Amino acid sequence: MGTYNHYILVCGGTGCESAKSDQLYKNLIHECEKVNCKGSTQIVKTGCFGFCEQGPIVKVLPEESFYVHVTPEDAKEIIEEHIVKGREVTRLLYDKSESKKRAAIDEIDFYQKQFRIVLRNCGVIDPENINEYIARDGYVALEKAVFEMSPEDIIEEVKKSGLRGRGGAGFPTWMKWNFTKHAEDPVKYIVCNADEGDPGAYMDRSTLEGDPHSILEAMTIGGKAVGANYGYIYIRAEYPLAIKRLKIAMEQAREMGLLGDNILGSDFSFDIEIRLGAGAFVCGEETALLRSIEGERGMPTPRPPFPATHGAFGKPSVINNVETWTNIPVIIHKGGDWFAKIGTEDSKGTKVFALTGKIRNSGLVEVPMGTTLREIVFDIGGGIADGKEFKAVQTGGPSGGVITKDYLDTPIDYVHLKELGSIMGSGGMIVMDEDDCMVDIAKFYLGFCVDESCGKCAPCRIGGRTLYNILDRITKGEGELDDLHKIKEVGHAMQKASLCGLGQTAPNPVLSTLHYFEDEYKAHIKDHRCPAGKCKKLISYHILADKCIGCGLCARRCPVNAISGEIRQLHGIDQDTCIKCGECYHVCKFDAVYVR
Amino acid sequence: MAKMTLEELRKLREEQKKGLSRRDVENKDTQIIVGMGTCGIAAGAKETLNAFIQELEDSELNNVRVTQTGCMGLCYVEPTVEVIVPGMPDVIYGKVDADVARKIVRKHIINKALVNDHVYDKPAADIVEEGGAK
Numbered sequence: 001m002g003t004y005n006h007y008i009l010v011c012g013g014t015g016c017e018s019a020k021s022d023q024l025y026k027n028l029i030h031e032c033e034k035v036n037c038k039g040s041t042q043i044v045k046t047g048c049f050g051f052c053e054q055g056p057i058v059k060v061l062p063e064e065s066f067y068v069h070v071t072p073e074d075a076k077e078i079i080e081e082h083i084v085k086g087r088e089v090t091r092l093l094y095d096k097s098e099s100k101k102r103a104a105i106d107e108i109d110f111y112q113k114q115f116r117i118v119l120r121n122c123g124v125i126d127p128e129n130i131n132e133y134i135a136r137d138g139y140v141a142l143e144k145a146v147f148e149m150s151p152e153d154i155i156e157e158v159k160k161s162g163l164r165g166r167g168g169a170g171f172p173t174w175m176k177w178n179f180t181k182h183a184e185d186p187v188k189y190i191v192c193n194a195d196e197g198d199p200g201a202y203m204d205r206s207t208l209e210g211d212p213h214s215i216l217e218a219m220t221i222g223g224k225a226v227g228a229n230y231g232y233i234y235i236r237a238e239y240p241l242a243i244k245r246l247k248i249a250m251e252q253a254r255e256m257g258l259l260g261d262n263i264l265g266s267d268f269s270f271d272i273e274i275r276l277g278a279g280a281f282v283c284g285e286e287t288a289l290l291r292s293i294e295g296e297r298g299m300p301t302p303r304p305p306f307p308a309t310h311g312a313f314g315k316p317s318v319i320n321n322v323e324t325w326t327n328i329p330v331i332i333h334k335g336g337d338w339f340a341k342i343g344t345e346d347s348k349g350t351k352v353f354a355l356t357g358k359i360r361n362s363g364l365v366e367v368p369m370g371t372t373l374r375e376i377v378f379d380i381g382g383g384i385a386d387g388k389e390f391k392a393v394q395t396g397g398p399s400g401g402v403i404t405k406d407y408l409d410t411p412i413d414y415v416h417l418k419e420l421g422s423i424m425g426s427g428g429m430i431v432m433d434e435d436d437c438m439v440d441i442a443k444f445y446l447g448f449c450v451d452e453s454c455g456k457c458a459p460c461r462i463g464g465r466t467l468y469n470i471l472d473r474i475t476k477g478e479g480e481l482d483d484l485h486k487i488k489e490v491g492h493a494m495q496k497a498s499l500c501g502l503g504q505t506a507p508n509p510v511l512s513t514l515h516y517f518e519d520e521y522k523a524h525i526k527d528h529r530c531p532a533g534k535c536k537k538l539i540s541y542h543i544l545a546d547k548c549i550g551c552g553l554c555a556r557r558c559p560v561n562a563i564s565g566e567i568r569q570l571h572g573i574d575q576d577t578c579i580k581c582g583e584c585y586h587v588c589k590f591d592a593v594y595v596r
Numbered sequence: 597m598a599k600m601t602l603e604e605l606r607k608l609r610e611e612q613k614k615g616l617s618r619r620d621v622e623n624k625d626t627q628i629i630v631g632m633g634t635c636g637i638a639a640g641a642k643e644t645l646n647a648f649i650q651e652l653e654d655s656e657l658n659n660v661r662v663t664q665t666g667c668m669g670l671c672y673v674e675p676t677v678e679v680i681v682p683g684m685p686d687v688i689y690g691k692v693d694a695d696v697a698r699k700i701v702r703k704h705i706i707n708k709a710l711v712n713d714h715v716y717d718k719p720a721a722d723i724v725e726e727g728g729a730k
Binding site: 087 | 599602608619632634637646649661662663664666
């Protein structure tokens with residue numbers, strides 16, 4: 001290991017890679033060689049920094065220069081200016097106050113309120129280098145668990161921590177483990193649910209990509225706790241980078257004796273296998289996931305029996321999702337009491353949210369439980385993009401519900417979200433502004449669940465379709481007031497009678513938007529009007545006579561030639577031809593086009 | 597690498613920690629800022645920088661950040677180096693070659709005494725504040 005003057009950390013998460021961070025990484029190495037700085041500069045490709053809105057991200061140490069929106073072409077300048085001459089490339093620095101004043105990473109609002117346990121190594125270490133994980137106290141918890149703790153000790157520590165499942169339902173983790181531990185069977189399994197499928201949620205992918213060893217370590221500890229010697233990671237094939245990094249991590253861990261037979265020379269053995277899913281949403285449901293692992297069709301089965309006693313191949317199995325597992329090494333290393341100090345009374349620790357939608361700073365955010373929605377959306381997320389009005393936040397993806405402006409100060413934890421008719425879910429957080437139609441949003445999420453329903457049970461298969469048809473009618477202005485009653489009836493039936501979580505939660509977005517935005521539903525039905533101007537059947541575009549100067553831009557841009565008018569004369573839109581694409585509305589420089 | 601025992605893992609972790617802690621900027625209260633303008637580089641600031649890093653490594657000091665900056669304006673005494681140690685005045689040293697760099701680490705940073713022959717400026721607090729040199 002040499003000594004370096006500079007360290008360049010380049011984000012290698014999927015978000016930044018799709019913005020050419022891989023080429024940037026290669027260019028940096030190339031430029032570095034050109035100026036003979038290779039020996040004195042270490043260039044590391046790390047996991048996701050979380051600040052995806054500003055990606056690709058490059059951090060240069062020790063100056064802590066935080067470069068954003070870096071393109072492959074910028075590599076030359078970073079090396080020649082910063083590395084060789086020691087001058088920061090100011091034009092690439094994160095622009096905090098638009099004054100181009102240098103902002104250190106801890107001064108960036110986006111990071112200030114965050115507390116990183118799950119994402120502790122993301123953006124810090126090279127995920128393909130086990131040594132860097134080890135250097136950050138990696139596998140310390142494994143040492144403790146294998147050599148110093150009994151299975152009872154481990155479960156007791158997890159119990160003390162108060163950790164609850166991060167996959168959505170929030171079941172106490174220690175209880176699951178305890179059930180499996182006491183199940184009488186010589187063969188038991190550990191399963192990691194990495195089948196992240198909510199639209200807009202990507203925290204598990206980023207964790208796997210940025211810190212794969214933490215999952216391996218955690219599953220091994222889980223194996224020791226419940227008496228299992230084999231584990232499965234069920235991950236969707238759409239996550240190729242995460243799979244690649246997991247495989248590299250597993251190989252390294254096996255080579256070094258941290259995975260496989262006789263871990264670290266002890267008598268405990270544990271190994272892991274990756275199972276690829278085809279990306280069906282329902283396979284995130286634990287019983288469907290188990291069937292898929294077994295090679296069966298991914299369909300849920302009734303519970304009980306629960307997987308804790310009858311899981312993979314009929315054997316007792318512990319299933320936790322990626323984020324839950326990632327907490328385990330920290331809990332074992334620092335102790336359950338330390339972990340329990342973070343968060344609220346009944347929700348301990350932190351939660352990672354994938355902040356997307358109409359928000360200024362999209363990205364991955366990890367905050368202590370109990371942080372308010374306002375802090376997440378406005379302080380960390382920077383508020384709504386383009387100066388629009390905040391309308392609502394959808395948490396829990398297609399299984400959750402909306403939270404409105406009036407509840408922005410609600411502390412986010414399992415209990416409070418449930419009270420508001422939403423759920424924690426896996427942590428997707430989609431921010432909506434005044435331009436979003438709540439009926440349309442509900443239709444979108446429900447449509448997702450209808451597509452993803454496996455079709456096994458009638459409430460989900462038929463109920464979902466029925467609900468969807470009602471919503472579709474409403475967005476076309478063909479709804480009736482009685483439909484609102486029907487929505488509730490069908491929705492509640494689905495919640496009660498569906499076989500698995502998918503059907504039970506599929507009506508949530510509909511019921512919750514109906515609860516908080518009943519006026520909007522009624523406007524569609526009674527007035528045939530979409531207040532947000534989103535539902536195409538209910539809106540029409542018009543040109544204001546006193547604002548139109550007759551520049552003809554809208555007419556040129558109209559894809560169906562629905563706009564006519566002489567130059568310098570008032571233009572008009574032919575409503576029969578108009579397809580309501582909104583192009584004229586967006587291109588008009590004089591705000592002369594309006595939606596009705 | 598072959599399979600490890602517990603002891604080997606612990607040893608490896610200690611080694612690797614040293615490497616990674618250099619990257620870490622938290623808990624580093626002492627700062628060495630090397631002027632790396634054209635004048636500084638021409639006068640040998642790179643050797644100075646390397647000497648600092650090597651000497652810190654050899655003396656196993658890990659609370660020190662070595663950073664680079666542009667020209668400090670004292671071009672006649674390049675290479676220039678600013679040293680910030682908590683509880684001591686911020687000092688700018690001039691004509692710092694590799695030997696002086698090692699001396700600064702041993703005398704100023706470890707023994708908390710100024711290397712008098714090379715002190716060129718103790719900037720007034722208000723200048724530091726306003727100029728944003730900190």
